[in-house]
Amino acid sequence: MESFEKVHGVVAPLDLPNVDTDQIIPKQFLKRIERTGFGRFLFYDWRFLEGDTLDPEFELNEERYHGAGILVTRANFGCGSSREHAPWALMDYGFRCIIAPSFADIFFNNCFKNGLLPVRLSEEQVEVIFQRVRETPGFQMTVDLRTQQIQAEGGMSFGFQVDPFRRRCLLNGWDDIGLTLRHEDLISQFESRSAPPLIPTSA
Amino acid sequence: MKPQTLFEKIWRAHLVREEPGQPSTLYIDRHLVHEVTSPQAFEGLRLAERKVRRPDLTFATMDHNIPTTNRGLPIRDPIAARQVRTLEDNCREFGIELFDLDSPFQGIVHVIGPELGLTLPGLTLVCGDSHTSTHGAFGALAFGIGTSEVEHVLATQCLLQDKPRTLLIRVEGQRPYGVEAKDIILSIIGRIGTSGGAGSVIEYAGRTIRDLTMEERMTVCNMSIEGGARAGMIAPDDTTFNYLRGRKYAPADFEKAVAGWKELAGDPGAEFDDTIHIEAAGLSPQVTWGTNPGQVTSIDSRIPHPAEFDDPNARKSAERALEYMALKPGTPLVDIAVDRVFIGSCTNSRLEDLRSAARFVEGRRVSSSVQAMVVPGSQQVKWQAEKEGLHQLFRESGFDWRESGCSMCLGMNPDILSPGQRCVSTSNRNFEGRQGKGGRTHLVSPIMAAAAAIEGHLVDVRQYELA
Ligand code: SF4
Numbered sequence: 001m002e003s004f005e006k007v008h009g010v011v012a013p014l015d016l017p018n019v020d021t022d023q024i025i026p027k028q029f030l031k032r033i034e035r036t037g038f039g040r041f042l043f044y045d046w047r048f049l050e051g052d053t054l055d056p057e058f059e060l061n062e063e064r065y066h067g068a069g070i071l072v073t074r075a076n077f078g079c080g081s082s083r084e085h086a087p088w089a090l091m092d093y094g095f096r097c098i099i100a101p102s103f104a105d106i107f108f109n110n111c112f113k114n115g116l117l118p119v120r121l122s123e124e125q126v127e128v129i130f131q132r133v134r135e136t137p138g139f140q141m142t143v144d145l146r147t148q149q150i151q152a153e154g155g156m157s158f159g160f161q162v163d164p165f166r167r168r169c170l171l172n173g174w175d176d177i178g179l180t181l182r183h184e185d186l187i188s189q190f191e192s193r194s195a196p197p198l199i200p201t202s203a
Numbered sequence: 204m205k206p207q208t209l210f211e212k213i214w215r216a217h218l219v220r221e222e223p224g225q226p227s228t229l230y231i232d233r234h235l236v237h238e239v240t241s242p243q244a245f246e247g248l249r250l251a252e253r254k255v256r257r258p259d260l261t262f263a264t265m266d267h268n269i270p271t272t273n274r275g276l277p278i279r280d281p282i283a284a285r286q287v288r289t290l291e292d293n294c295r296e297f298g299i300e301l302f303d304l305d306s307p308f309q310g311i312v313h314v315i316g317p318e319l320g321l322t323l324p325g326l327t328l329v330c331g332d333s334h335t336s337t338h339g340a341f342g343a344l345a346f347g348i349g350t351s352e353v354e355h356v357l358a359t360q361c362l363l364q365d366k367p368r369t370l371l372i373r374v375e376g377q378r379p380y381g382v383e384a385k386d387i388i389l390s391i392i393g394r395i396g397t398s399g400g401a402g403s404v405i406e407y408a409g410r411t412i413r414d415l416t417m418e419e420r421m422t423v424c425n426m427s428i429e430g431g432a433r434a435g436m437i438a439p440d441d442t443t444f445n446y447l448r449g450r451k452y453a454p455a456d457f458e459k460a461v462a463g464w465k466e467l468a469g470d471p472g473a474e475f476d477d478t479i480h481i482e483a484a485g486l487s488p489q490v491t492w493g494t495n496p497g498q499v500t501s502i503d504s505r506i507p508h509p510a511e512f513d514d515p516n517a518r519k520s521a522e523r524a525l526e527y528m529a530l531k532p533g534t535p536l537v538d539i540a541v542d543r544v545f546i547g548s549c550t551n552s553r554l555e556d557l558r559s560a561a562r563f564v565e566g567r568r569v570s571s572s573v574q575a576m577v578v579p580g581s582q583q584v585k586w587q588a589e590k591e592g593l594h595q596l597f598r599e600s601g602f603d604w605r606e607s608g609c610s611m612c613l614g615m616n617p618d619i620l621s622p623g624q625r626c627v628s629t630s631n632r633n634f635e636g637r638q639g640k641g642g643r644t645h646l647v648s649p650i651m652a653a654a655a656a657i658e659g660h661l662v663d664v665r666q667y668e669l670a
Contacts, residue, residue, distance in 0.1 A: 016523070017516040018397060018495050022634045027615045031268055031282040033242035033289050045636045075516055076398040079431065079495075080634060081613075082333040083240065084349035105401060105433055106333060106347055113351035163365075165225045176351070177251070180228060180359045183220050187256075187361055190219045190230050197323050197460050198232050199259060200452040 002115035003173030006144040007096040009069025012060055013133045019073060020080035021107060025089040038085055039092030064137045072099045072129045078107025087114045097143045101126050112166045113176065117145060119160050132156065145170060206470035209438050210369055210404050213344040217327050219361055226363040232326040234356050235312045236263040238290040240331030244354035245293040256360045258298040262321060265290055265303060266311045268615040271578050271605035274304055310581020310607045313337040313549035317421065318583050320450025324439035324464040329356060334549050334631065336427040339436035340420035341443055342467050346434040367433050370403040371475040374411040376483040381665035384419035385551060385648035388426040389489035389499050397497040400432030407437050411483040417446040418555045425550045426631050429496040438468040488664055490536055491633045491646040493524035502663045508532035527635055528643050536661050541627045543620060544575035544656035548612035548630035551649045552580030554587055556629065560653035561593040569601030570659030576603035578610040614639045627655040
């Protein structure tokens with residue numbers, strides 16, 4: 001997994017609660033068997049009008065948010081389907097950090113497994129960021145996982161909490177499988193002491 | 204020892220490793236795999252030169268992107284065909300049993316697990332699909348995972364998990380006339396909201412839940428994820444054991460297994476982090492009016508006005524939803540005309556669902572303005588339904604009768620809505636564009652869907668005499 005220490009970049013707003021993974025990456029793009037190349041299809045139904053022209057009404061399409069590395073959005077982001085294509089698409093588009101008051105469980109988990117940092121802030125803090133983004137074209141922030149601080153121009157700064165284990169994994173780029181396999185002996189012990197109906201009978 | 208809940212018993216029995224400040228390593232007893240969320244996981248194994256640790260505990264099928272028309276023809280969409288072929292190749296390479304398009308056991312992954320007896324009480328079961336919560340109806344700990352976790356389970360047969368919170372939802376009393384399992388769970392989601400169960404495993408209990416059949420319990424647990432929960436579960440009882448007896452992969456020494464399963468129910472006095480009480484007497488048939496499953500109300504009410512919502516997020520959501528759904532506040536729900544009706548999905552495509560819809564449409568005609576289809580959840584369901592002649596009842600009334608799969612629940616295959624079309628659907632998600640770009644979805648129970656197909660608009664089924 002790609003390690004994550006900090007991201008510095010333009011902040012883009014998505015001013016909607018309950019953004020579901022069907023919106024982040026619609027189903028017609030889930031047929032691909034690759035992990036990459038999903039960025040083009042991010043928020044597809046919102047970003048594009050008929051015939052793949054960008055919808056100028058959709059905020060993210062505005063020139064000022066091009067190349068954004070941080071997305072700020074509202075509560076319960078990433079709800080719905082478990083598709084990991086959602087964090088893949090966000091990352092492939094260029095985001096490394098998503099800030100919201102809350103996230104859906106599976107999406108939140110999936111982010112950490114891909115080096116995308118989801119940051120929970122309070123509703124009020126998120127509101128402040130939204131205001132700053134709108135007032136200041138090209139508004140940039142730095143999200144530092146090591147110090148657990150968000151810093152922006154004009155002296156704004158917020159601390160944030162991350163689960164220490166996940167933080168360590170992200171900072172080091174550790175992959176979970178490697179970590180689990182360090183304890184393979186324990187897995188084997190578990191298997192030798194557990195009994196049917198663990199094993200399906202007619203298989 | 205402290206009294207334990209059903210969840211705690213299963214959790215403890217599957218701990219491989221615990222370390223303070225870290226997620227626990229949990230052993231996984233069953234891993235179900237489908238074509239959409241697995242290709243990148245298998246690719247990951249190959250790149251790292253890893254094997255599947257327990258192919259004997261891993262089962263695969265294809266359901267999401269397959270056509271529901273003639274199985275004899277090749278899949279026309281080349282990208283979908285490649286994904287299906289990739290699953291076949293991966294299963295062959297890694298020695299995993301696959302119920303493919305020619306198998307009599309193919310179907311939606313959450314329909315076939317229980318049907319084959321792969322889903323059993325007390326197990327941990329995962330799948331790269333959020334509706335894995337369905338299997339919790341058997342008293343299993345079952346939850347959806349992402350593709351990285353699919354790879355993790357394939358490689359290690361374990362998952363790293365933080366211990367979730369527990370939420371008890373107790374439903375008591377007699378279900379009123381016309382109220383289905385779907386209405387129970389939609390009411391619950393309406394009450395707790397789409398993130399009300401976040402971070403939790405829900406246990407459903409109470410007389411009303413006990414009285415549900417196995418298939419109804421699956422409908423309830425299925426939509427736990429729509430309330431934001433990781434999993435939903437119901438303690439196993441005779442209903443559970445009777446359903447499982449004689450299933451293809453059920454334990455050989457079944458009575459011995461039952462004796463063990465009886466120990467699983469939560470201990471008296473076991474504590475939950477939160478508890479919600481619901482009186483079944485107050486429930487009514489439900490319909491969603493918005494673009495998330497929490498935007499739901501009783502069929503006999505009107506489209507709400509966004510100003511009724513105190514919370515600014517809810518208000519904004521409602522405004523946007525009504526615009527997308529092209530609905531005006533104050534409109535009686537029963538006045539809403541529909542273009543399409545879809546009976547299917549892992550929520551409501553089992554035999555009892557089809558029976559209840561078929562009984563309703565018998566001797567009636569689908570409205571001339573409606574295109575209606577039934578997609579059985581599995582080949583077994585389809586076969587059984589045909590044996591009972593249900594397909595004839597549907598066909599005679601004007602429904603399309605299809606092959607099994609996810610179909611228009613998410614429209615990855617050719618079954619989709621056109622922009623602006625309004626669909627009454629027995630599935631579980633009414634998100635913008637879920638059933639096709641610009642499509643509008645109203646979630647209901649199978650009998651409500653059948654009635655809407657006949658009348659051409661949403662209807663309160665309580666106005667009919669239901670058999
Ligand atoms: S039927 Fe729908 S919700 Fe169920 S697994 Fe298939 S796509 Fe997902």
